[in-house]
Amino acid sequence: MTDKKMMKAAMKDSISEVLETMFFLPLDFPSAGDSDEQSRLSDTDKTITAKLEFRGSLAGCFVLSIPEASALSMTADFLGVDTSHITEEQTNETVKEIINMIAGSTFRNYNAQLVFDLGIPEVVHLDEIWKSGAGNQEEILALFNTLEDQLALKMVWSEGPGPSN
Amino acid sequence: MAYNIMIVDDSKPMRSVIKKTLKASGFDVGRIYEASNGKEALRSLRDEWVDLVLTDYNMPQMNGLELICEMKKDELLRALPAVLITTEGSLQRVDEFLEKGAAGYIKKPFTPEQIKGTLSMIMGDTDDGQEDDESGDEGLDF
Numbered sequence: 250m251t252d253k254k255m256m257k258a259a260m261k262d263s264i265s266e267v268l269e270t271m272f273f274l275p276l277d278f279p280s281a282g283d284s285d286e287q288s289r290l291s292d293t294d295k296t297i298t299a300k301l302e303f304r305g306s307l308a309g310c311f312v313l314s315i316p317e318a319s320a321l322s323m324t325a326d327f328l329g330v331d332t333s334h335i336t337e338e339q340t341n342e343t344v345k346e347i348i349n350m351i352a353g354s355t356f357r358n359y360n361a362q363l364v365f366d367l368g369i370p371e372v373v374h375l376d377e378i379w380k381s382g383a384g385n386q387e388e389i390l391a392l393f394n395t396l397e398d399q400l401a402l403k404m405v406w407s408e409g410p411g412p413s414n
Numbered sequence: 415m416a417y418n419i420m421i422v423d424d425s426k427p428m429r430s431v432i433k434k435t436l437k438a439s440g441f442d443v444g445r446i447y448e449a450s451n452g453k454e455a456l457r458s459l460r461d462e463w464v465d466l467v468l469t470d471y472n473m474p475q476m477n478g479l480e481l482i483c484e485m486k487k488d489e490l491l492r493a494l495p496a497v498l499i500t501t502e503g504s505l506q507r508v509d510e511f512l513e514k515g516a517a518g519y520i521k522k523p524f525t526p527e528q529i530k531g532t533l534s535m536i537m538g539d540t541d542d543g544q545e546d547d548e549s550g551d552e553g554l555d556f
Contacts (some may be wrong), residue, residue: 270523
């Protein structure tokens with residue numbers, strides 16, 4: 250049985266690890282249940298949202314949503330080039346890479362004995378972050394702030410069938 | 415000695431970041447070649463002189479582990495060290511990587527110091543003796 254509190258801590262550590270190591274971004278995690286914080290992201294017109302499915306000891310998906318302006322500057326930092334030279338494809342690829350790293354790191358931080366198969370990340374509509382999981386699924390939504398924007402990461406899962414191989 | 419390195423990753427930004435990090439690490443890098451999956455890498459490896467392969471695990475068409483297995487079947491590529499740079503971090507998966515012939519692995523996210531430490535150990539460049547105990551990265555003597 251998954252320990253939701255431990256999983257949330259693993260997610261938070263992973264978000265910090267990835268965004269601070271590769272993007273040098275200082276982060277702030279607002280307290281749980283802050284509805285004003287949640288509405289900030291809902292009202293953001295343009296975001297890049299990526300989804301990554303996984304299966305293994307648990308099965309489900311991660312969804313990560315980043316406002317477009319932040320995604321652009323993160324991509325520029327990531328690649329070491331000016332924002333004016335960044336293409337939409339590069340921004341999408343960077344957000345997909347971020348969700349991939351956070352997912353792997355979350356599982357490693359939660360329990361390195363568990364084995365997971367991560368899927369290929371895809372860009373999806375922002376609505377995916379607000380969709381509720383099915384009845385038998387657990388979910389965690391983590392909202393966190395950079396100096397300029399709010400980002401959101403959601404994990405939805407159920408006990409899984411085990412890795413494919 | 416400058417090492418020619420092939421970077422295999424389906425994400426173009428990640429290939430750029432690996433390239434940038436390699437250069438920033440101080441590891442002695444010669445030419446850098448790129449491929450977006452295992453199949454493409456195999457084709458290039460037969461045409462180019464490469465000393466070391468850095469490959470992602472999770473890629474369409476042919477993943478990093480399949481690439482390493484194919485390299486082990488090829489007389490010309492068998493001895494070429496391949497390092498997995500991956501988000502996969504379960505102990506069982508890491509053991510599988512090493513058992514199937516990976517020379518080492520580097521977990522994402524990574525720092526220039528972790529890259530240099532792992533690659534120097536694999537290539538036997540121990541002049542600076544850098545190893546990051548907190549990196550979680552592992553390698554085999556090669």
